[in-house]
Amino acid sequence: MTTAAVFGTGSWGTAFASVLADSGTDVTMWGRRSEVVDAINAGCNEEYLPELRLSERISATADPAEAASGADIVVLAVPSQTLRANLGDWGSTLPTDAAVVSLMKGVELGTTQRMSEVIADAGGVEPARIVVVSGPNLAREIAVKQPAASVVAASDERMAQRVADACAAAYFRPYTHTDVVGTEIAGATKNVIALAVGMAEGLGMGDNSKSSIITRGLAETTRLGTALGGDAVTFAGLAGVGDLIATCMSPLSRNHSFGVRLGQGMTVAEVVAVTNQTAEGVKSCTSILDLARQHGVDVPIIEQVNAMITEGKSTPEVVEALLSRPRKAETG
Numbered sequence: 609m610t611t612a613a614v615f616g617t618g619s620w621g622t623a624f625a626s627v628l629a630d631s632g633t634d635v636t637m638w639g640r641r642s643e644v645v646d647a648i649n650a651g652c653n654e655e656y657l658p659e660l661r662l663s664e665r666i667s668a669t670a671d672p673a674e675a676a677s678g679a680d681i682v683v684l685a686v687p688s689q690t691l692r693a694n695l696g697d698w699g700s701t702l703p704t705d706a707a708v709v710s711l712m713k714g715v716e717l718g719t720t721q722r723m724s725e726v727i728a729d730a731g732g733v734e735p736a737r738i739v740v741v742s743g744p745n746l747a748r749e750i751a752v753k754q755p756a757a758s759v760v761a762a763s764d765e766r767m768a769q770r771v772a773d774a775c776a777a778a779y780f781r782p783y784t785h786t787d788v789v790g791t792e793i794a795g796a797t798k799n800v801i802a803l804a805v806g807m808a809e810g811l812g813m814g815d816n817s818k819s820s821i822i823t824r825g826l827a828e829t830t831r832l833g834t835a836l837g838g839d840a841v842t843f844a845g846l847a848g849v850g851d852l853i854a855t856c857m858s859p860l861s862r863n864h865s866f867g868v869r870l871g872q873g874m875t876v877a878e879v880v881a882v883t884n885q886t887a888e889g890v891k892s893c894t895s896i897l898d899l900a901r902q903h904g905v906d907v908p909i910i911e912q913v914n915a916m917i918t919e920g921k922s923t924p925e926v927v928e929a930l931l932s933r934p935r936k937a938e939t940g
């Protein structure tokens with residue numbers, strides 16, 4: 609019997625806990641807020657996924673050591689920008705032989721570290737034990753058991769296999785992979801591209817415009833990911849184009865919805881004020897742009913999204929900046 613600990617009781621932590629339970633894995637969740645812990649123990653995380661009746665295999669606690677005790681798999685599902693501080697608080701409770709799974713899709717501000725790097729750095733976890741799960745996995749669809757596939761990437765294939773075995777459910781199909789860098793860059797960057805697509809939608813643009821942003825977004829994501837050592841093929845797979853399509857096209861995506869509101873004329877502060885869930889691209893646009901600059905990679909869409917988020921550049925100015933760039937060959 610595999611046992612898992614899931615740190616984070618938000619949308620994806622809860623939906624993924626449910627996938628693990630449906631695959632026969634016993635799960636203890638850690639949550640920092642007692643009311644959410646109590647709700648999970650009563651069978652439903654009302655605040656994040658009211659539509660999901662939780663399996664009896666799932667319980668929750670506010671004690672990190674209790675959650676982690678005896679776990680074969682530890683799943684981390686907190687906001688990317690709080691992970692380092694969280695690991696400072698409870699990293700020492702994680703079992704030293706567990707596979708440590710990142711569900712997070714972001715890049716740390718300041719350090720420009722990917723989440724697996726933060727886990728190794730702040731959690732003291734050897735890179736061979738770190739596993740990244742990423743793909744077109746909108747939590748609300750997974751919660752109602754709509755079929756989806758995902759990538760389970762680790763440098764050590766046995767760790768990827770352990771996690772894939774523990775999360776393969778009738779409606780959830782994991783594919784193992786060894787490209788941790790490519791999988792993480794694809795997952796973080798698609799959130800920024802989804803902000804741009806949402807913005808175009810909010811401005812009233814149609815499918816040609818959105819498809820153009822998605823495709824050119826994939827081009828710059830692939831450029832960045834391969835410059836960092838990722839495999840170009842990863843970006844054509846589930847963690848790449850698969851997740852990019854889901855996030856850029858779905859009204860369920862928080863990043864997409866955030867962008868729509870910007871396109872409709874709301875300011876970043878106004879959108880933040882009405883957004884109560886994590887829209888990772890809003891922070892990671894800056895760290896991903898920093899990463900691209902460090903490696904001399906041209907990422908024009910990410911650059912414009914960052915200017916909109918951090919400098920208040922207007923959406924029409926962003927459109928003008930993107931369309932007035934010097935023309936070039938598509939493969940350039």
Ligand SMILES: NC(=O)C1=CN([C@@H]2O[C@H](COP(=O)(O)OP(=O)(O)OC[C@H]3O[C@@H](n4cnc5c(N)ncnc54)[C@H](O)[C@@H]3O)[C@@H](O)[C@H]2O)C=CC1
Nearest residue numbers: 617618619620621685686690711712713745746747885886
């Ligand atoms: N929701 C989705 O469909 C998917 C989300 N992801 C990724 O999973 C990660 C988590 O996202 P969600 O669960 O959707 O976010 P969420 O906003 O639904 O939940 C975030 C969770 O983190 C907790 N939290 C907030 N601040 C915290 C802090 N300072 N310390 C500890 N915990 C804190 C919240 O209480 C909540 O339990 C993100 O990186 C996201 O990109 C990945 C795939 C799908």
Ligand SMILES: O=C(CO)COP(=O)(O)O
Nearest residue numbers: 743744745746861862863
């Ligand atoms: O990563 C996701 C789907 O795979 C969820 O996207 P959002 O964080 O934009 O909701």
